[in-house]
Amino acid sequence: MNKTVTRGAALLALTSFLAACTPTPTPPTYTCPAGTTVTNIGAVQGAADASPLAGQVVTVRGVVTLDAQAGLSGFYLQDVAPDGKADTSDGIFVFTATTPRTVKAGEVVEVTGTVKEFSGLTEIDTVTTLTSCGTTNLPAPATVTLPAASATALEATEGMLVTIKQPLTVTDTFTLGRFGELGLSSGGRLFNPTNGQGGSAAENKLRTIRLDDLSSKQNPATVPYLTSADAQTATRRAGDTVSGLEGVLHYANGNYKIQPTKAPVFTASNPRTAAPKDVGGTIKVAGANVLNYFTTLGSAGRGASNATEFKRQKDKIVAELRALNADVITLMEVENNGETALNDLVAALNAASGRTEYASVQTGTVGTDAIRVAIIYRPDRVETIGAPQIDTASVYSRPPVAQIFRDRAGKGIFTVMANHFKSKGSCPTSGDTDQGQGCWNLLRVDQAKAVLAFADRLKLSDPDVLIMGDLNAYGEEDPIKTIEKAGFESLNKRIPAADRYSYQFNGEFGYLDHALSSSALAAQVSGITEWHINSDEPVFLDYNIEFKNHPECTSATCTTPDLYAPTPFRSSDHDPVLVGLNLKADGEPVLPLTVQVSGDASVTAGQAYALTYTTGGAPDSVSVTWGDGSSDTLNVAGGVATHTYAAAGTFTVTVTATRGATTTTTATKTVTVQSVVETGSVYFSEYVEGASNNKAIEIYNGKNVPIAAGTLTVNLYNNGSTTPNPSNVFTLAETIAPGATYVLVNPGAVAALKAYANAESTVTNFNGDDALELILNGQRVDVIGQIGFDPGTAWGTGMTSTLDKTLRRKATVTTGDTNGTDAFDPATEWDGFATDTFDGLGVR
Numbered sequence: 001m002n003k004t005v006t007r008g009a010a011l012l013a014l015t016s017f018l019a020a021c022t023p024t025p026t027p028p029t030y031t032c033p034a035g036t037t038v039t040n041i042g043a044v045q046g047a048a049d050a051s052p053l054a055g056q057v058v059t060v061r062g063v064v065t066l067d068a069q070a071g072l073s074g075f076y077l078q079d080v081a082p083d084g085k086a087d088t089s090d091g092i093f094v095f096t097a098t099t100p101r102t103v104k105a106g107e108v109v110e111v112t113g114t115v116k117e118f119s120g121l122t123e124i125d126t127v128t129t130l131t132s133c134g135t136t137n138l139p140a141p142a143t144v145t146l147p148a149a150s151a152t153a154l155e156a157t158e159g160m161l162v163t164i165k166q167p168l169t170v171t172d173t174f175t176l177g178r179f180g181e182l183g184l185s186s187g188g189r190l191f192n193p194t195n196g197q198g199g200s201a202a203e204n205k206l207r208t209i210r211l212d213d214l215s216s217k218q219n220p221a222t223v224p225y226l227t228s229a230d231a232q233t234a235t236r237r238a239g240d241t242v243s244g245l246e247g248v249l250h251y252a253n254g255n256y257k258i259q260p261t262k263a264p265v266f267t268a269s270n271p272r273t274a275a276p277k278d279v280g281g282t283i284k285v286a287g288a289n290v291l292n293y294f295t296t297l298g299s300a301g302r303g304a305s306n307a308t309e310f311k312r313q314k315d316k317i318v319a320e321l322r323a324l325n326a327d328v329i330t331l332m333e334v335e336n337n338g339e340t341a342l343n344d345l346v347a348a349l350n351a352a353s354g355r356t357e358y359a360s361v362q363t364g365t366v367g368t369d370a371i372r373v374a375i376i377y378r379p380d381r382v383e384t385i386g387a388p389q390i391d392t393a394s395v396y397s398r399p400p401v402a403q404i405f406r407d408r409a410g411k412g413i414f415t416v417m418a419n420h421f422k423s424k425g426s427c428p429t430s431g432d433t434d435q436g437q438g439c440w441n442l443l444r445v446d447q448a449k450a451v452l453a454f455a456d457r458l459k460l461s462d463p464d465v466l467i468m469g470d471l472n473a474y475g476e477e478d479p480i481k482t483i484e485k486a487g488f489e490s491l492n493k494r495i496p497a498a499d500r501y502s503y504q505f506n507g508e509f510g511y512l513d514h515a516l517s518s519s520a521l522a523a524q525v526s527g528i529t530e531w532h533i534n535s536d537e538p539v540f541l542d543y544n545i546e547f548k549n550h551p552e553c554t555s556a557t558c559t560t561p562d563l564y565a566p567t568p569f570r571s572s573d574h575d576p577v578l579v580g581l582n583l584k585a586d587g588e589p590v591l592p593l594t595v596q597v598s599g600d601a602s603v604t605a606g607q608a609y610a611l612t613y614t615t616g617g618a619p620d621s622v623s624v625t626w627g628d629g630s631s632d633t634l635n636v637a638g639g640v641a642t643h644t645y646a647a648a649g650t651f652t653v654t655v656t657a658t659r660g661a662t663t664t665t666t667a668t669k670t671v672t673v674q675s676v677v678e679t680g681s682v683y684f685s686e687y688v689e690g691a692s693n694n695k696a697i698e699i700y701n702g703k704n705v706p707i708a709a710g711t712l713t714v715n716l717y718n719n720g721s722t723t724p725n726p727s728n729v730f731t732l733a734e735t736i737a738p739g740a741t742y743v744l745v746n747p748g749a750v751a752a753l754k755a756y757a758n759a760e761s762t763v764t765n766f767n768g769d770d771a772l773e774l775i776l777n778g779q780r781v782d783v784i785g786q787i788g789f790d791p792g793t794a795w796g797t798g799m800t801s802t803l804d805k806t807l808r809r810k811a812t813v814t815t816g817d818t819n820g821t822d823a824f825d826p827a828t829e830w831d832g833f834a835t836d837t838f839d840g841l842g843v844r
Contacts (some may be wrong), residue, residue, distance in 0.1 A: 007757040024592060029494060030108040030134025032061060041092050041159075044115055044122065051115050051122045059112040062090065062789070063136050065161045066248045066261055068628040071099040071215025073531020074123070076159055076248045076259075078139055080108060090139075091159030091248065094121040101130050102321065104259075108133040117781040122158065141246055146186035149208035154209075154256045157249050161261065164245040169269075170238050171208070177560050178218040178547065180213030180259065182236065183507040184245075187480065189238055194437055195510035196476040197497050200495065204508060210257040211242075211264065219547045219560040223540070227268060232562040238504065238536040239270025249574055258698040259490050270536060272569060275323055279527030281580025283382065283407050285416055286326035287468040287513055289574035290317050293370065294335040295344050300645030302337065302370060304543065308552055312543035312564055316571035318348050320533060323568050324576055326606030328405060329358075330418035330468040332574075336372040338364050346376055361388045361403045364598045364612040369397040373418035373469065383408055386591045387616035387638065388459075390598075391454040392667060395446045397422070401468070402458055406422065412583020413462045414521060417455065419469030421447050421479065437477045448479040452486045455518065461589040463520035466581075467636060470574060474510040488516040491579060492527045493575025502575035504535040515579045526580035537570040593617035595667045596656040605648050606705065609671060611655070614638040619657035627651030627671070648675040657755045682712070683782040683816030684774055685844050687807040690836040693748030696756065696770060698782075700741050700844045702814060707736040707776065714744065714763045717771040720790030724773065730763040743841050756841040760787035773820060782816025784822045799832030806837040811842075 032038075037070055039058040046052040062077035069075055076096040082090040094111055095118070103109060109132050141163040148154050171190045172183025185207045190754040191197040193204070213224040226234045247260040294303025304310035321329060335341035342360050349358045361375040361384065377384070385404040390400060402417040402766045424438025432442045448471075455465050455550050465486060473479040475492060484490055492500060501509035517525055540560055548562040592614035603609040615622060615638045622634040626643045628651055634641055636657075645651065653669045686698035697714070701707050712732040715724035736742045745757035746764040754760070766772065769792060771785030785795055785802065794803035807830040817829070826832070833840075 041079040042088035045089040063413035155538040173538040180749040192510035276531035277529040279580030281526035288576040289332040291572040316568035320568035411585040413586040414464040444479040448482040465518040467516040541570040681815040715773040722788040783820040789821040796826035800827040806833040
């Protein structure tokens with residue numbers, strides 16, 4: 001023991017000796033020009049948000065802490081003689097614009113320029129002189145701790161070297177691919193204050209700071225802070241953490257930002273999972289927002305813009321839905337184009353599984369919105385009972401759809417209702433404005449009440465009702481409370497609070513995607529989870545190719561790396577919800593008598609209108625009244641009914657289903673019948689002036705509407721007369737269809753010519769010097785010849801003569817000659833044929 005002490009004492013003495021012999025390093029020396037009036041950076045910054053010297057020319061002296069001219073067009077300077085005041089910053093940003101200066105970290109410089117406030121950042125602008133004085137050691141970074149003491153607390157370190165030693169959590173990945181920055185927060189991720197985890201918007205702001213990439217440029221060619229560059233695995237998920245940040249505190253876009261001087265080291269605290277958490281049960285029900293699944297490409301900003309994007313989108317959605325492994329899936333944001341988009345998605349799912357794994361609940365177009373809700377299911381696991389039911393209450397633009405199912409194995413019966421409430425955006429200027437729960441909250445409450453009334457009707461068949469969908473309301477907002485107060489359980493609240501989210505907006509998380517069970521069903525729920533494959537992921541990993549380095553993105557802004565992969569991750573902006581059920585066996589449900597109708601909101605008069613209707617509850621009879629006095633008896637099993645409206649107007653179509661002597665139910669559809677917008681022209685298309693009485697004229701209806709009886713007349717002007725011959729006038733007594741011809745033949749013509757006649761008329765008692773006039777609805781639409789002028793024997797010469805020839809209107813002519821008194825030359829618009837040529841009549 002004494003040896004140990006002696007050896008230790010000797011070692012200590014040696015260490016002291018060596019320390020005494022080693023000189024303490026002195027910082028590099030620097031020398032600045034004498035006589036310069038230097039303003040302390042603390043005086044430039046001042047104790048308030050804005051500089052008290054804004055607009056003044058000053059000279060400041062400091063050490064360069066970070067040269068960010070390549071990305072931010074400036075560098076950061078920290079005073080070498082700080083003022084020692086806690087409420088003033090010793091650092092400042094020097095903006096060099098398009099004239100970069102040669103500086104480096106550790107260099108002491110004097111800078112003369114104008115003090116400016118740029119969007120909340122105090123900076124030196126319009127630099128006139130920059131003098132290098134030498135180098136020195138960088139100052140020790142100031143320690144910043146979150147949450148900040150106040151909204152302006154970080155102002156005292158703006159532009160300074162700082163360190164944040166505490167762990168921070170990634171809470172916002174939205175702009176990572178676009179601007180190369182992340183939102184970070186203390187105390188874990190941020191939750192929306194109305195989601196149920198507590199906190200306020202102001203408190204969330206104090207917990208937040210952004211990590212930038214030393215650049216304000218958009219669409220960086222290298223996205224920072226990712227886990228890897230491999231498209232299959234590259235990400236930086238919300239929930240990941242970082243500690244020991246060091247950098248300069250910057251201010252831009254309303255946020256304080258760390259411009260790092262040391263590469264941040266992240267921990268993947270929230271890694272991806274290949275499948276959702278186990279929810280147990282023998283039947284699983286999922287809800288998934290498929291983010292505008294449109295087969296109509298380029299639909300005004302909705303869905304994929306082109307075939308390449310659509311395939312990428314489809315592959316991601318299919319990967320997500322297959323991994324959910326659910327027996328029933330409610331879908332939100334499917335294109336409302338009948339069954340087209342839904343059938344496309346189901347076909348893709350079945351192709352991926354190599355069998356007919358899924359079928360869809362067929363409803364056709366639902367509601368008036370561009371998107372709708374839908375339900376798909378596994379026919380080998382569950383069977384549908386009765387027809388789907390749609391709540392047609394006027395409070396919805398995207399009506400809910402419900403379907404009764406039976407578990408094929410356990411015989412349990414349950415009803416699934418798919419919903420998509422009004423969004424929080426597109427705010428009105430008055431009325432239902434944002435009062436803390438987003439715009440349209442009052443409307444969403446009304447929709448919640450309507451859903452409850454719908455659920456009450458569904459419970460008449462079976463009490464086990466599961467409300468699913470994107471309700472666009474967070475967990476503690478009024479619409480959800482309304483449904484809960486009526487006896488439904490918010491199953492999402494069984495999820496631990498830290499994991500209770502499905503959507504991210506402005507760095508705050510919450511769940512808009514809900515599962516609420518009726519009291520009878522609640523005890524049969526085995527579990528619930530929200531699979532965080534979307535809300536935690538950076539947006540730029542989605543299917544879109546805009547701004548990405550992809551062959552089909554050709555603009556100068558297409559510079560972000562394309563790290564797309566056909567995986568479930570970032571397949572949408574909402575996380576899917578998965579519910580497990582252990583159902584009790586049930587007897588046959590009592591199906592209510594139902595009828596649902598869908599169809600276009602408008603139709604053109606004269607065109608067939610198609611109304612799709614479905615029935616449930618085994619009606620004895622189904623009938624429809626069209627609102628214009630017409631009615632029809634329909635097939636009780638449902639189908640498509642058609643009707644043609646003769647005139648414009650607004651009509652209420654009513655379909656009535658009847659069962660027994662007293663049970664009836666109705667569904668209505670308002671149809672606006674629009675007047676026909678007429679196009680095209682009516683004109684003479686052929687003229688026959690043959691031997692003896694072989695005379696005929698052909699009229700062509702080039703319009704898109706029929707010519708009605710009594711609306712068309714033909715007049716004959718003999719020998720230069722200015723008035724028509726009253727004895728030889730033809731008035732149409734029937735209809736000429738669009739695109740059809742109508743042939744008038746002289747009563748004395750040969751049989752071969754009469755065979756082409758639609759009618760015989762003495763208006764054809766013309767010779768080569770007589771003019772013909774075509775009148776439609778009281779207006780002249782065409783003339784053959786020149787009214788009021790006698791040419792002698794004929795107009796024209798040779799084959800294109802009105803005497804003893806057949807004239808056929810040139811194919812390029814599509815309108816008549818409405819000027820009856822101008823000179824007439826048949827060769828201009830007509831082709832000539834030999835006498836008694838009839839074979840062109842009846843065809844234009």
